[in-house]
Amino acid sequence: MRDEIEGFKNCKSIAIMGGTFDPIHNGHLVTAEAVRHRFNVDKVVFIPTGRPAHKSQKQVTHNEHRYLMTVLATMRNENFEVSRIEIDRPGVTYTIDTIEELKSMCQPDVRLYFITGADAIHQIMSWKEPERLVSLCDFVAVTRPGYDRASLFGDIREIREKFASRIHFMEVPALAISSSDIRDRAKKGAPIKYLLPQTVEDYIHKFCLYHDTEKDEVKFMLDLEVMQEKLQSALSIKRYIHTMGVADEAERLAEIYGTQGDKQKARVAGLLHDCAKDFPIEVRDRFCKEYKVPMDVNMKKTTDLIHPFLGAEVARRDYLVGDEEILDAIRFHTTGRANMSLLEKIIYIADYIEPNREKFEGIEEARRLAYLDLDMAMKYILEETIEYVKSKGRELHPFSLEALEYYKDC
Ligand code: NAP
Numbered sequence: 001m002r003d004e005i006e007g008f009k010n011c012k013s014i015a016i017m018g019g020t021f022d023p024i025h026n027g028h029l030v031t032a033e034a035v036r037h038r039f040n041v042d043k044v045v046f047i048p049t050g051r052p053a054h055k056s057q058k059q060v061t062h063n064e065h066r067y068l069m070t071v072l073a074t075m076r077n078e079n080f081e082v083s084r085i086e087i088d089r090p091g092v093t094y095t096i097d098t099i100e101e102l103k104s105m106c107q108p109d110v111r112l113y114f115i116t117g118a119d120a121i122h123q124i125m126s127w128k129e130p131e132r133l134v135s136l137c138d139f140v141a142v143t144r145p146g147y148d149r150a151s152l153f154g155d156i157r158e159i160r161e162k163f164a165s166r167i168h169f170m171e172v173p174a175l176a177i178s179s180s181d182i183r184d185r186a187k188k189g190a191p192i193k194y195l196l197p198q199t200v201e202d203y204i205h206k207f208c209l210y211h212d213t214e215k216d217e218v219k220f221m222l223d224l225e226v227m228q229e230k231l232q233s234a235l236s237i238k239r240y241i242h243t244m245g246v247a248d249e250a251e252r253l254a255e256i257y258g259t260q261g262d263k264q265k266a267r268v269a270g271l272l273h274d275c276a277k278d279f280p281i282e283v284r285d286r287f288c289k290e291y292k293v294p295m296d297v298n299m300k301k302t303t304d305l306i307h308p309f310l311g312a313e314v315a316r317r318d319y320l321v322g323d324e325e326i327l328d329a330i331r332f333h334t335t336g337r338a339n340m341s342l343l344e345k346i347i348y349i350a351d352y353i354e355p356n357r358e359k360f361e362g363i364e365e366a367r368r369l370a371y372l373d374l375d376m377a378m379k380y381i382l383e384e385t386i387e388y389v390k391s392k393g394r395e396l397h398p399f400s401l402e403a404l405e406y407y408k409d410c
Pocket of ligand 1: 017018019020021022027028031049052053093094095096115116117118119120123126127128142175177178179180
C-alpha cells in the first residue's frame with residue numbers, strides 16, 4: 001500500500017476510476033485519459049472493486065486476476081495508478097469507504113472525481129450515504145454512444161437537484177467496447193484483439209479466463225513469480241527463507257518419489273504451506289470467519305494449529321489454487337493424518353528437514369530417512385514431534401495421534 005500512496009499522495013486533483021474491470025479494456029483506458037484531460041487532474045487511480053454490495057462474488061472473476069489485468073493495462077502510463085484498497089478491504093465494498101480512505105491518504109484540499117459507467121450511477125440513491133458521497137467528490141458518469149440520458153436524469157433527479165454542479169456527464173465513443181462483450185467473445189473463442197491491451201489479452205489466454213470449462217480450473221493459479229512476490233510481503237524474512245527451503249526440498253523429494261506433475265504441485269504446496277502463519281491475530285480471526293474455516297476444540301485451545309487450515313483457504317481464494325491435493329497438503333502439514341497422500345507426506349517431511357532450518361537433534365536422521373523411505377521418515381518425525389509437543393506441555397491434535405498409529409506399523 002505504501003508504494004501506491006507515494007504515487008498520488010501529493011496530487012492536487014485525482015480522478016478515481018472505479019469499476020469491476022472484468023476485464024479492463026481500451027474503452028476504460030480512453031475514458032480515463034479523456035477525463036484526465038477534461039478535468040485537468042494530476043492522476044487517475046484505477047480501483048478495481050472488492051466485494052460489491054450489489055453482486056455476489058460468484059458473478060465476478062477473482063480479485064487478483066482483475067487487479068493484475070488492471071496493472072498490466074495501465075503500467076505504461078505514468079499518470080495512471082492502480083490501488084488495492086477495495087480488493088484488500090474485508091467485507092462488502094462501499095464507495096463512500098473508498099473515498100474516505102483515499103482522502104485520508106492525500107492532501108486535505110485534494111479535489112476528487114469519481115468516474116464510473118452511467119449504468120452504475122442509475123442506482124446511486126441506493127448506495128451507502130449517497131449525499132455525503134456527492135459532497136466529498138464530483139461524479140463523472142460516462143456513457144456509451146446512444147445512451148438514453150433522460151432515463152438516467154429521471155433516476156437521479158433527487159440528487160441532481162441538490163448537487164447538479166458536482167455530477168458531470170461525458171459520452172465516450174470508445175465505450176462501445178464492453179467487458180461483457182469481451183467475456184462472451186472469449187467464451188466463444190471469437191477474437192478479442194484490439195479491444196484491450198495485448199498484455200491483458202495474453203493474460204486472459206494464459207489463465208483461460210472466461211472459458212468456463214472444468215479443465216481450465218487447474219490453471220486458475222497465480223504465476224509462481226507472482227506467488228513468491230505476494231508471499232514476500234505476507235511473511236517475515238525468516239519465514240520467507242524457511243518457505244523457500246521447504247519449496248526446494250519438496251521439489252527434490254517429488255523428483256525422487258513422484259512424477260513431473262507432482263514436482264510442480266510440491267513446489268506450490270511448499271511455497272504456500274505457511275502463507276497464513278504470520279497473519280496478525282485480528283487478520284487471522286477475520287479471515288477465519290470470512291473464509292468459514294471450521295474451528296475444532298483443539299484449534300481453539302492451541303491457536304498455532306489454525307494456520308494450516310486457514311492457509312489452505314487463503315491458498316484457494318487469494319492464490320487461486322484449485323487443486324484439492326495441493327490444498328490438503330497445506331491443510332495437514334502441521335498435524336499430519338492417517339494414510340496421507342504422497343504430496344501430503346512430502347510437504348510434512350520437507351517442512352521438518354528443509355536446509356535453512358537451524359540444526360536440532362534428530363534432523364540429520366530425519367533427512368537420511370526421507371531419502372530412504374517416506375513412510376519411515378513419517379514415523380520418525382511424528383514420534384519426535386509428538387515428544388517435543390508433549391515436553392512443551394502443549395496439547396496434541398488427534399490427527400497427529402491417528403497419524404502415528406497409522407505409520408508406526410509401516
Ligand atoms: P458494473 O456493473 O461493472 O458496470 C456497470 C456499467 O458501467 C457497465 O456497462 C460497465 O461497462 C460500465 N462501467 C463500470 N465502470 C466503468 C468505468 N470506470 N468507466 C466506464 N464504464 C464503466 O458496475 P460496477 O463496476 O459494479 O460499479 C461501478 C463503480 O460504482 C464501482 O466502483 C463500484 O464500487 C461503485 N458502486 C458502489 C456502490 C455502493 O457504494 N453501494 C454500489 C454500486 C456501485 P464495462 O462492463 O465495460 O466496464
